Amino acid sequence: MIEMRLKKEREKSLLRKHLWIFSGAVEAFSDSPECGETVRVTDHSGKFLAYAACSPQSQLIGRVWSFNENMPPGKELFQQRIREAAEFRRFLGLDDPEGGCRLINSEADGLPGLVVDRFGEFLVMQISAAGVERFREEFVELLMKELGAKGIYERSDLPVRAKEGLAERTGLAAGEQPPNPIIIRENGMRFAVDVRHGQKSGFYFDQRESRRAVAKYADGRTVLNCFSYTGGFAVAALKAGAKHVINVDSSSPALRQAAHNLEMNKINKEQFENVPGDVFEILRQYAAEKRKFDMVILDPPKFVDSQRNLTRGCRAYQDIARLGFQLLNPGGLLFNFSCSGLMTPELFQKITADAALAANTDGTIVEKLHQSPDHNIPLSTPETFYLKGLITRIK
């Protein structure tokens, strides 16, 4: 096995079980590894630290498979990791056979580059890294066996794969074809999910706890749900007694699915409106028309994908938050989210505060929200925390 030797003093983070190795920490390789190849990581003196999947061209040059010299990546390790991941979701109470959750969350479950979401009896698998791709067959077999799945549908249509030299791949990986849509339930709601064409794996399980928070405050309120996708927040709000919800999204298929989800949850047609379009434009238009709502939700896609784009991304977050604040009635609530890992909670709070000032209002933080716990965050690798949200109530 090829050895990856670290520079002096650079073993410290691995000794603290951090799961990522950056290229700047590497002194030398014993040979040139291929993308995805397993390497033996050692400290400067040659002492074993970890097994890692190597991406020689990437800044994130190594992703740890195991810190145990007797446990290299392979069936035994994978089986153990899959079992631990499933056990953790049972602990979280996410084992409703007709429900869904993130079952395997990449490095946070010790399987860097593998994401598996469960939709009832079916699994959707996404492989983002060459390390996992090398063991694809083992994973498909183990996932079927260990998790008793009816079928696995693969959604490895991820642009990041190109950086690892991998082509995109979608389609049935094992077992039966999942129905279209798959109906799942969550906290008394039902959602129809198109796992073949939906965004990511089809549904945003990472907002489960935020849907609960929306439900908690929605009674009697009018709601503007921006970046609505298939209407998760809309269903939560209306089931909890909201008066009316407007969903805004640029994707017409997502809005059609939102209408379907609302009808399936027995919401009257008069209680919601779906507006296709660009949120930035629609917020400006509503502000010009002096429209008001009791609750505005802003759950945009990732605006910051690199440190270089941070300033531009911050401006976009601030822009929509300012407009959101402007559209609120007195006592109204703004729910704003950022799923950019590079955006720290402190910075996001500051942006929200700046936006309130610019909107000529002031508010109080009611709750801080974050990714639901099946999108687990290892203590050793806090960079896996990406989704944060604030509920702010204005005066």
Ligand code: SAH
């Ligand atoms: N709130 C959703 C998830 C949002 S994902 C949920 O809880 O399920 C982000 C959504 O924003 C996607 O549906 C995408 O189609 C939409 N989107 C991205 N850019 C947009 C824009 N400029 N205007 C409107 N919608 C946009």
